[in-house]
Amino acid sequence: MNNTPITFSEHFKLLGIIMDQNLTFVQHSEYAIKKAQNIFKRLCIFIKPTWGIQSENVKIIYRQVIEPIVTYAAEIWHTATNLIKVRDALLSLQRGFAIKIIHGFRTLPTIGSIALAGLTPLPLRIKEIASSEHTKRTKVTKYLPEDILYDKRIPVEDLMHPAKRPEIKITEVFTQDDLDPFYTADMNRVFTDGSKHDEAVGAAVVIYHPDGSETSKKYKLHSSCTVFQAECLAIEQACQLCLSLGLEKSTVFSDSKSALNELMNRSSTNAIISNVQKIVANINEQGHQIHFSWIKAHQGLLGNEAADAAAKHAATLHKQPDFSKFPLSYHLKNLRKDTIATHEQIYLFNCENHRLDEPDPRRPLPEFSGEDPRRKGHKNNSHVVDFSAKPTQRLKLKTASQSRRPDKPGDVSGTKIGQQVRAVQVSYSWEKTIDIFKAK
Structure with missing residues (x-):
């Protein structure tokens, strides 16, 4: 161009990621490590073995500053941690912070300093973050079949218009005396509850009509679901029943403050709560009334105890789940277990071989005898x-x-x-x- 030859570059930087020709991301790992090392050098001025910043503060700086710098876009470049030199560089960086956290001397070994500081080795931490980001993007997890999808958040553009979102207020019920005013001739009392026990999750709705009749519905959830999901699903189904049955005046009781607080959030992106707000808006458009109230659990209140018993029974039903979406916490919990197990294997391997590196899968792990390998x-x-x-x-x-x-x-x-x-x-x-x- 203009008699100036344009040469190809071996690597380039895009959105903070340095990409090379072979996509090994070695240059990016070196860039991230060097950036963290510059912070470490400045931090060393204020931390010495016998005085300086407290260990808790150093750990906060590491987790809130260093880890985000090193693990930025980990899903893209996490394959670089398969290279020994990248792993050694990451562990060398982490060793310095671990020694500062425990106020140890520089002669401490890498494996001991990381263990005493209570840190996860950076190569494992990078893979852990990459796996969680992969689950968010693909909506599936390796711990469940592919037909069980991730309970993702709703995009902001798909929410109701702010002018149409209902404003929901919550009342509180502590005793039977607080519940008695709701026993009127035209009030439908709707009690909801969610339950989880031994990986069995259920939700239930119990409606007491003014004429003395009763309606009860039970819903089974997938074992990966949380109690919060069960409570939200129970509220959603309760509102749906009020809409389909054409109840003119009803009050929904729930003993989950977290679910009700999320319901009061008019900008919530939770899929179930967003649907509840849409149902409440439809009920209001029909000229009907629906109110929400928090009720204290395990106080012997008739409706709440009935909903609790129904939810526990729903969790034990032998049928296909009515709701099968796993939360991100399920994936993270299992991922953390795998990380700890791998960390222990690496630890045992290096107690025998004096090297902080991943064990060869072809070689069986040594039996731990409890003796000092030194x-x-x-x-x-x-x-x-x-x-x-x-x-x-x-x-x-x-x-x-x-x-x-x-x-x-x-x-x-x-x-x-x-x-x-x-x-x-x-x-x-x-x-x-x-x-x-x-x-x-």
């Missing part, structure tokens, strides 16, 4: 110290253990001393470190 190869036990003894006693024991050489031929005092030292050996407790991962 003892391997030592012959004179000079590295063994009784950590339960006082500092002065430790020095004596260590000095004695080093006096292995007899002073005279046939003198076995050094050997006896060595035997005494070995009798008070305390193996390093690696099991406590593993408990850290299990507690997360």
Whole structure:
């Protein structure tokens, strides 16, 4: 162009992602790590082993600043973590922050510092975030069949016009005296509830009509659903019944404040709540009235107890679920379990091999014996110290253990001393470190 040759670039930057010719994203990982390292260097000024910023604040900075920088657009470049040099660079960066979090010295090993800081190795964290973003985009999860879809949010452009969205107010019922005013000649009392027990989820609606008749409906949800989804579904079905039955005046009672608070949000993008607001708008257009009230649970109130019993029975029904959409929390919960399990496998592998790297799937994991792998190869036990003894006693024991050489031929005092030292050996407790991962 204008006698100027245009050369091809080996990589380019687009929306914060550096893309190379082979799409290895090595340059992007180096860019993200360098950006985080610059922050780390400035942070080191205020953090020393014996003084400085508190550990909790350092951990907040790491989680809220460093992790978002490194894991930005992880779904795009997470394949780079399959390369050993990228994993080593990420763990090297994380090791520095882990040592600052625990106020440790720079001689601490990577695996120990990350474990004591209670952090997830960055390569695993990147894959975890990439998996969650993939689920949001594809609406499916690897933990469920593909016909069970993600309960996604409604786009803002698909919501009702703000002028048509109903304004919903909530009253509160604590005792039977608060419930008595609703027993009028023209009031339909609608009680809703959701239940989840042993992976069984159900919802129910119980309507008490003014003429003394009763209507009860039960709904089974997929085992991946939450109690919040069950409560919202019960409210939705209750409003739908009020609309289809043509009830002129009704009050919907629910013991879920979270569901009712979401219902009061006129800009909610929850799919079920948005549909409830549309049904309420249709009821109002017909000239009918519908009100909502929070009722305190497990107080012996007749309608609430009946709805609770019906919801528990609905969860045990042997039929196809009436609602089969999993929440994002279900995917994240199972993903976290897999991450912790992988973390433990890597930990056990590296206790044996002294390397923080992913194990070879072709090689079985070693059996964990609880012994300190650093003892391997030592012959004179000079590295063994009784950590339960006082500092002065430790020095004596260590000095004695080093006096292995007899002073005279046939003198076995050094050997006896060595035997005494070995009798008070305390193996390093690696099991406590593993408990850290299990507690997360």
